[in-house]
Amino acid sequence: MKRLEPGTELDGFMIEECIHSGGAAHIYHVHYAEGARDPGFPLAMKVPRMAAGDGAENIVSFEVEYQIMQVLTGGHVPRFVAAGDLANVPYLVMEYVHGRTLEHWFDAPQRATADELARLGAVVAQAVHSLHQQNTVHLDLKPANVLIREDGSAVLLDFGLSCNALYPDLLAEQLRKAVGSPAWIAPEQVVGVRGDPRSDIFTVGVMLYELATGQLPFGAPRTVGGMRQRLWMDPSPPRKLRPDLPEWLQEVILRCLEPEAAKRYPSAAHLAFDLRHPEQVTVTERGRNTVGTGVRTHFKRWFKAAGMHYQPSPLPSHQIEEVPIVMVAVPHKDVSDATLYSLRQAVARSLGTRQGARLACVTVISPGQTSTSNDTTSETSVRRKFIAYLRHWAQPLELPGQQTSYQVLESGDVAQALLNYALGNEVSVIVMGAATHGLKTQRFFATVPIKVAMDAPCTVILVKQAVAFELLMQPEASASANGQRDHDVPF
Numbered sequence: 001m002k003r004l005e006p007g008t009e010l011d012g013f014m015i016e017e018c019i020h021s022g023g024a025a026h027i028y029h030v031h032y033a034e035g036a037r038d039p040g041f042p043l044a045m046k047v048p049r050m051a052a053g054d055g056a057e058n059i060v061s062f063e064v065e066y067q068i069m070q071v072l073t074g075g076h077v078p079r080f081v082a083a084g085d086l087a088n089v090p091y092l093v094m095e096y097v098h099g100r101t102l103e104h105w106f107d108a109p110q111r112a113t114a115d116e117l118a119r120l121g122a123v124v125a126q127a128v129h130s131l132h133q134q135n136t137v138h139l140d141l142k143p144a145n146v147l148i149r150e151d152g153s154a155v156l157l158d159f160g161l162s163c164n165a166l167y168p169d170l171l172a173e174q175l176r177k178a179v180g181s182p183a184w185i186a187p188e189q190v191v192g193v194r195g196d197p198r199s200d201i202f203t204v205g206v207m208l209y210e211l212a213t214g215q216l217p218f219g220a221p222r223t224v225g226g227m228r229q230r231l232w233m234d235p236s237p238p239r240k241l242r243p244d245l246p247e248w249l250q251e252v253i254l255r256c257l258e259p260e261a262a263k264r265y266p267s268a269a270h271l272a273f274d275l276r277h278p279e280q281v282t283v284t285e286r287g288r289n290t291v292g293t294g295v296r297t298h299f300k301r302w303f304k305a306a307g308m309h310y311q312p313s314p315l316p317s318h319q320i321e322e323v324p325i326v327m328v329a330v331p332h333k334d335v336s337d338a339t340l341y342s343l344r345q346a347v348a349r350s351l352g353t354r355q356g357a358r359l360a361c362v363t364v365i366s367p368g369q370t371s372t373s374n375d376t377t378s379e380t381s382v383r384r385k386f387i388a389y390l391r392h393w394a395q396p397l398e399l400p401g402q403q404t405s406y407q408v409l410e411s412g413d414v415a416q417a418l419l420n421y422a423l424g425n426e427v428s429v430i431v432m433g434a435a436t437h438g439l440k441t442q443r444f445f446a447t448v449p450i451k452v453a454m455d456a457p458c459t460v461i462l463v464k465q466a467v468a469f470e471l472l473m474q475p476e477a478s479a480s481a482n483g484q485r486d487h488d489v490p491f
Contacts, residue, residue, distance in 0.1 A: 004047065009033050011084060013045060013093060024058050024160065025049055030093060043081060044096035047089070057171070057179070061160030062090050064170050068159045069094065071166075072134055076127035076155055097155045102143035105211055111242070112211050114249050118275045120148070121208050121252075125272035127154040128204060129426055132197040132268060132316040135165040139194060141203040142184045143210075163194045165315045183220045187231045187259050190224065197316040198261040201268055205256025212249070213241040217257060231259055232301030234293040243290075248278045251287030259301060266323035266356035269426035273325060273358065273405070276425065280405040323356035324428030329418055329452075330363045330393050331433060332386060339433050339465045340393060346431050346463045348397060358403045361390040362421060364414045383408050415451035423457050434462035 003026055008015040016029035030045040032038060048062040069080040069092060084091040102120070105112055112120065124146055131138060138145075140161040147155040161179050163169050171179050172194050180189050184206045186199035193199075209217045217235030221227050235257060238250045252274050258264045265271040274281050281287075328347050331339070351357045363386055390406040397404075411417035422430055434449050453460045 004028060010045075010089060010091070011082070013043070013082075015045070019044070023049070024061060029096065039081060039095075041079070042096040042098075043093055044078075046092045046094070048091075050090075059086070059090070060170050062086075062092070064162060065158070065160045066092060067167055067170075068136060068162050068164050071164065072131070072136060072159075074130050074134075075153060076130045077159075078155065078157065097147055097149065097157075099147040099149040099155065102146045102148065102207060102211070104148075106143065106214075111214060114246050114278075117208060117212055117249060118278060119152070120211065121204065122272045122275040123148070123152060123154040124204055124207070125201075125268045125275065126426065127156050128197075128200045129268035129272065129320075131156060132200070132320055135316050137163050137165075137195055137197050137316060138200050138203075139163055139189065140180055140184075141200055141207070142181050143207060146207070165195055165317075169194055182222065182227055183216050183218070185227060185230075186261075188261055190227045190231065195316070196261055197267065197319055198264045201256050201264050201271055202258075202261075204268070204271065205253050205264075208253050209235065209238060209257065212238050212245055212253065215241060232298055232304070233259070234298070236292050237289050240290045240292065246278070247283045247287040248274075248281040249287075250289075251281055251283050254286050267320050269320070269325055269428075270323065270356075270358055270403075273360075273425050277405060277407070280407075282403070321428075322354050323358075324350075324354070325358045325360060325426060326350050326429045326431065327360040327362055327418075327422055327425075327427040329430065329432035330361055330390055332363050332365070332389060335433075336465065339463075342463045342465050343431060343433060344393070344397060346461055350429050350431055350461065351397075351399070358405070359394070359397075359399065360405050360407060360421075360425065360427065361394050362407045362409060362418065363390060364409045364411055364417050367410055367412055369410075415448045415455075418448075418452050419455055419457075428458050430456055430458060430460045431463060432460070434464050 003018055003021070004010070004015045006015055006017055012033050013030045014033045016031065018026055018028050020027040025046050025048045028045045028047070030043050032043075046065075048058045050058065063086075066083050069077075070083075072080070078097050079095040081093040081095070083093070102124075105120070124141075127146075128138065128141070136159075138156060138159065138161075140158060141156070145156060145158045147157055149155060161171060163171075172192075179194075180186075184203045186196075186202035188196055189199055206217055209215075218230050218233070219226075221229070234254070238253055239245050239247070252271070256264055256271065265274075326347065328343060330343065347359065351359060365382075365386060369382055386408045387406045390408075394404055394406075407421065409417045409421060418430070418432070421427070430452060432449055432452065449462050453462060
């Protein structure tokens with residue numbers, strides 16, 4: 001249909017100027033006509049192009065976006081307001097979000113620094129994780145579809161190619177071909193697989209690569225054959241193109257770009273965690289390499305990819321549940337061996353056999369413990385001491401193949417420090433010791449475990465002190481246990 005003129009009224013909405021005219025749709029500023037209610041935020045209307053030469057996917061994409069926008073919630077997507085009927089004039093009205101798309105950073109006179117890349121990547125990964133928690137995979141992430149608000153948070157736009165596992169996939173049913181933007185499409189999408197959340201992780205890697213180097217990792221192919229090359233090819237290492245990039249950042253980017261989805265980050269939350277904690281990233285040959293992948297390796301991958309058949313993806317939310325970030329709050333003073341033993345057992349049960357899970361060992365120290373000297377070397381030494389303490393505590397867990405990180409938080413408010421860490425790192429489970437005496441007092445003054453349990457954004461496991469394993473074989477263990485009083489767990 002032709003573009004709407006400013007001043008046109010459509011179903012109670014007054015059309016203002018056209019702010020974007022793309023191949024699939026026109027987008028306008030709009031407001032409610034006089035006398036209608038004010039939603040309290042600016043509005044935008046998206047109208048699909050339906051001219052004679054436009055493809056059928058424009059209408060299918062409109063139906064997909066209409067279906068998905070109504071069920072998405074949270075600050076990482078625009079708020080849905082209204083929709084028009086296909087029988088009359090199809091349109092979507094949603095919140096107009098102020099900010100700059102990632103394209104802004106490509107126009108900057110200088111390339112983004114490693115710190116800026118990490119910050120941008122982390123907020124985008126956090127937004128993607130929020131989407132996956134709602135069983136939706138975007139499948140068309142690119143710089144134009146990622147908006148960064150003034151407060152630094154990310155908003156994802158344009159869900160016309162997305163897939164929600166709880167609704168029919170109209171694009172897969174009606175088009176039956178690879179759908180996506182060729183420069184950013186994931187390998188499994190090329191062969192028709194939709195619904196794997198790790199496809200979005202691949203795309204975040206493409207954007208980080210482009211932001212870091214100024215080049216697209218796989219160019220901009222125009223044919224299916226050109227797109228298929230990413231099923232076995234690695235791009236040039238970012239540090240080959242930009243030597244000043246740190247090894248840890250190349251490690252993160254190339255892990256996102258692994259041809260096989262199983263070798264990428266298991267969830268966007270894990271990707272965000274590494275971008276927020278670069279010191280915790282384990283650098284392998286993938287991060288150190290500045291030459292590139294050899295022809296022999298590419299040939300082996302090509303041979304494997306020739307007969308590769310991707311399996312249908314389970315629910316994104318179920319995949320996320322299988323790769324949780326488990327945070328354990330480890331006390332460091334006035335704590336018994338029995339309490340530390342009980343925490344370890346609870347962590348082992350929480351991780352189970354989930355190979356993609358991540359363990360974050362956290363302890364909180366008071367500001368005075370690092371401010372006794374102005375010498376920065378002394379402060380580093382204090383932190384190293386507590387990191388060594390956490391490593392020693394975690395060593396008996398023996399977690400091969402599972403990532404473990406160690407963090408020393410400095411705060412006078414232990415509960416709030418733990419809550420902030422859990423919220424900022426998309427923690428799925430918090431494991432911590434439970435205060436088991438002074439219950440009458442707790443009715444008036446909440447202990448650290450009670451505060452965390454009340455306000456945590458995730459599951460909290462409060463662990464009661466148990467008799468240590470080495471004492472279980474002793475005859476007097478039972479009598480000692482019965483006479484032993486549990487202690488509050490201090491931090």
